[in-house]
Amino acid sequence: MNVTATKQKPTATRVLSYAGALLETMDAGLASSPNVFIMGQGVDDFKGIFGSTTGLAEKYGADRVFDVPLMEEGMTGAAIGAALVGDYPITTHIRADFAFLAMNQIINLASKYSYMFGGLMRCPMLIRVVVGRSWGQGAQHSQSPQATFAHYPGLTVVMPATSQAIVDMYPQIINKHPGPVISIEHRLLYNLDFSVADSGSKIPLTSYVARPGKDVTVVATSVMVIEALRAAQYAEDKAGIQAEVIDLNSISDPDWDLVVDSVRKTGRLVIADTSWLEYGLAGEVCRQLVMRDPGLLRVPPAMLGMAKAPCPTAKSLEDLYYPSQHETVDAILTQVKGQEHGIPLPTERSMTEGYKRFRGPF
Amino acid sequence: MNVTATKQKPTATRVLSYAGALLETMDAGLASSPNVFIMGQGVDDFKGIFGSTTGLAEKYGADRVFDVPLMEEGMTGAAIGAALVGDYPITTHIRADFAFLAMNQIINLASKYSYMFGGLMRCPMLIRVVVGRSWGQGAQHSQSPQATFAHYPGLTVVMPATSQAIVDMYPQIINKHPGPVISIEHRLLYNLDFSVADSGSKIPLTSYVARPGKDVTVVATSVMVIEALRAAQYAEDKAGIQAEVIDLNSISDPDWDLVVDSVRKTGRLVIADTSWLEYGLAGEVCRQLVMRDPGLLRVPPAMLGMAKAPCPTAKSLEDLYYPSQHETVDAILTQVKGQEHGIPLPTERSMTEGYKRFRGPF
Amino acid sequence: MSSRDELYRRLFRTALLIRLVEQRIIELYPSDKIQSPVHLSIGQEAVAVGACDALRKDDVVFATYRSHAFYIAKGGRLDAMFAELYGRMGGVSKGKAGSMHLSAPEVGLMGSSAVVASAIPHAVGAALAFKRRKSSRIAVTVFGDGATEEGVYHESLNFAALTKAPVLFLCEDNGLAVHSHRHIRQSYGLLQHAASYGIATRRLDEGWDAVAVREATVEAVERVRAGEPFLLEIATARYKEHVGVGEDFHFGYRAQADIDRWKRHDPLIQDRQLVEALTPEVEREIAQAVAFAESSPTPGRAELLTDVL
Amino acid sequence: MSSRDELYRRLFRTALLIRLVEQRIIELYPSDKIQSPVHLSIGQEAVAVGACDALRKDDVVFATYRSHAFYIAKGGRLDAMFAELYGRMGGVSKGKAGSMHLSAPEVGLMGSSAVVASAIPHAVGAALAFKRRKSSRIAVTVFGDGATEEGVYHESLNFAALTKAPVLFLCEDNGLAVHSHRHIRQSYGLLQHAASYGIATRRLDEGWDAVAVREATVEAVERVRAGEPFLLEIATARYKEHVGVGEDFHFGYRAQADIDRWKRHDPLIQDRQLVEALTPEVEREIAQAVAFAESSPTPGRAELLTDVL
Ligand SMILES: Cc1ncc(C[n+]2csc(CCOP(=O)(O)OP(=O)(O)O)c2C)c(N)n1
Ligand SMILES: Cc1ncc(C[n+]2csc(CCOP(=O)(O)OP(=O)(O)O)c2C)c(N)n1
């Protein structure tokens, strides 16, 4: 599957998987300065965080890319200490759920270090967390904590949805961005191939239009951007609807003007997020809209996210738990044409090609 | 200072401080069943969690009310284990910030236990966390994580704003509610006296109207309810404005119909929360409104919360950091009369009588 | 038959059941009927079997994602387990748990967590509850060697020792956390470390021997029931990959020879006679359980939002 | 004057400065000029003074909310400290830090955290960074006895020992965490516990003696600089209440007699001659710092949202 992430026509493109993009940017980060290092459980093993760190320990040495004991809080604390004396640490959690063990270091320390000491010290670092989904990940391996982290000032939170987003953003982050960054990567994206442009205007550390349109605005995050793009294509093919898909991309620093301008144009909104709707990202989108202009929406927006429960493991329940392509398409059609739109929906429930094939490694 | 929490005219009232209400309900909880116990750092010392557990260890024994080492994650895990075999644990954190050390147990375990095991087990427990404010609490002793916790299904999150809310709600929670409850108490409320009715209709585990009105809706939480009530009184006295104040009270299970009906009536909205606005409670309020009817708001709502930064310690900065009475009044007046309302604002910046006097204990 | 022979045979049968159950899972896996990550206990069965045999039914166990063995050894229903792996209504948790979250509270298995070390404090809390009620029940937490690196392990040891909680810390030492060897991860010797909290300890090297595990556990449980925590570390060997149904020696992070050495002790491999004698009956039991799972209905929308609280 | 006398005098002077600074804080407190919780080090000064004197300026220290002493001993500016307590622009952190978050990165104090134990892993990480760069700098983490109960302490000891990080774990043992005595909270002996990670340790009982603290630290630092972690535990005594400027013996959780016994060793009490000789000059220094604070402007809206990232 090929998804072009930006609307710009790139001069030259190549095909690169999400995992490949991660590996490239990790490699480039390590090459850019001896201060950059990567630590995390299994970063130096043969699976290499789903292929995103494979071979780097051999290339840069065991003091630059190393395994650690099971110690999420301790590891994050050690990263902070290293950052404070001039290093640029990259840490990994193979599931975002495990970052909750490091919550104290992330929220009470990393996010506050600069402000709390009046700017005397900075805490630049990259925390990579992977969201699990599919194949029975269950309640403890499936959470997507973007709203949780983005609530706290001092943290930069991004959710790269494509290889392009990684290739463009990570070099702006690693050893450059002044504060701690949490990048929420999605496991289902790792195996997907994307078309990537190496020149052209870069995806910034904020939101961008992934697909222009005039009939309805779709604000999406992470793997839901891919879903939204597919659904938008379907809606265009079957009903001539032009959906504008905005990849929110940076959760802590979205381009709200971009979102609001789009909704001003379309008057219709679908929000497609990877987490729960309650006290989640969808609320912040709504807040930004009504603060700027409470009269923009012509109809109530549609919202797609996880069902209001922990994640079940059974496939039949998981299929209901996550928004399907079917529901995403329906949301777009309903926004524009109303509930009685009468346009046939796609039948398959599953999300992406990659998703259908996904059966690990975990 | 006396604040009547409900609109009902109570048959008989008495004056009870917030700390006193906590002590009463803790006492009653322990008396209700031998399965109830309280553990937390310092629960049995002479300060007794700001007076809310004082004397209980003596009364119920050291195996029912006991001090623990510094071990937030371990304590919360131990509470879960006890709950699973039939106990009802109450744990305490003298600052909500310290609950981040127990985030894994709260989010990954307690909130999931019932669903993850298909209802075979329940995890009833009460986690009390105290929000700090004033007198240089600073970045690590001032956070108010209601939006963070309420994002996760399986957790019940309440924020009692008055003694009445405690006296009414805690007996519905302790040894009764089926799942884990986080109660976010506010340090500045502890020393305030409230008028409490022992009979009459009880404050439920959801939202309620703390003050009826027809001109503007104020949705508030915790100590901001007290602020809002004062501001509403001022607006009535000076400008004849009737503000309806809704105490959201239960963050995980608000009565959204109550909120929406009020806004339908007033068309104007002020949200006053104790945390950051970004990805916070205010967003969820907006989301619930636009989902039900995007045309309800006549003007953009006003929102009051912490400034978008960690909390500074200097008094001069803290005064700017938190919404003042001045700003709360102005928000109400502006909603109804527009920015050029021309009505003089109260001059003192400080929030409550208690706040002005507050200088610990911490 | 001597009572010792009988004991051997009884424990052997349960261990064989576990092994054949997991072999069946391996066979079924390519069919995609089990859509769940599986962490197999093949090679580690004797730990669960010996340990659970030393417990009372009302003693409680808290386990991990690698808990097929403990589920079966503690007495969980086999049909409900297969149905759970299949994601069916007849499953232990109606398909909400999958392989990683087996439980059987009716026989004392109080849950399995897929967050490493997270159930350790649960056992301490349950033990304290028992103690307060002056009950003679005890709590057991089973965890891998890697789990001891997490901070909560320290907190749990300290709290258990301070409160004299009747809790058994049972460490399955397979020497690996995913692909990392123990010496890369741990600077401490587990027993000496636990002893520094005043916790009595023992290590058993013969983790292939369910009878020896049982004996060690009986001794440990006696002390725990008398009112003190105990740490029992049992050496064991994971034959398969960390997660999944394959082998992974070709990736080179560990030597086939080490596992081969272990297998030379493994009664489930060496005692061919008993394997042959018991297999038909055990296979029938498994076949019935699988049939139950196959015919169990799939959970639907009605289940999606139930039991959240 | 012998060099030992000189050393004594030098350390004494810094300790006296700390004590008189905190006495001044006590005097100022009722005026509400300092609107910040204060955790006083009165009684504990010698630990900070002796330890910091054994460090190089470019060695880094991570400290706690109880860090007036370490701030001064490591060489932080006194005027900036008072201005910080006053919440003024001239403060170390322009009034954003208050008493609990003093830092002086220019002399190696890399921050003070008010979340107990949270800075322990920071020192390990900084030490590892030094090691990777083959620098001879070391990192020190100062924490109270209570901090060792937190899980991250275990993780930090293990990681430091595994990686041979040049980090000094410096424990200020005042026997109390808020109002709880150590035996209520800890089942382990700190040294034996740390030794189980293969970490070399030492305890010094004479925590009132800055020269002895310095000697113990010099020895420890030598080993750390050679490339291994070390744990140094120093007995000390908190004279005042946990937080605030008062005394709290009347609440009965501890005995006045215990502190009195300690005071009989305390040079800042016993060596009256030297106290008298040095006080005027030290008081002048403090007066200047307070004057600076008093005249420093208050931060305003322009500061509210700066330095968030
Ligand atoms: C807190 C946490 N961190 C990381 C993981 C990923 N993980 C799953 S199993 C495992 C290894 C655990 O090793 P051990 O405790 O020895 O158990 P074993 O798998 O060997 O039985 C890791 C790191 C996790 N599940 N939870
Ligand atoms: C994680 C955490 N839990 C609880 C607290 C509340 N608290 C502040 S100081 C303290 C006692 C710490 O004792 P110790 O480490 O011995 O340091 P001391 O105050 O004696 O110097 C506690 C429990 C905190 N600040 N952080």
Ligand SMILES: [Mg+2]
């Ligand atoms: Mg292991």
Ligand SMILES: [Mg+2]
């Ligand atoms: Mg102490």
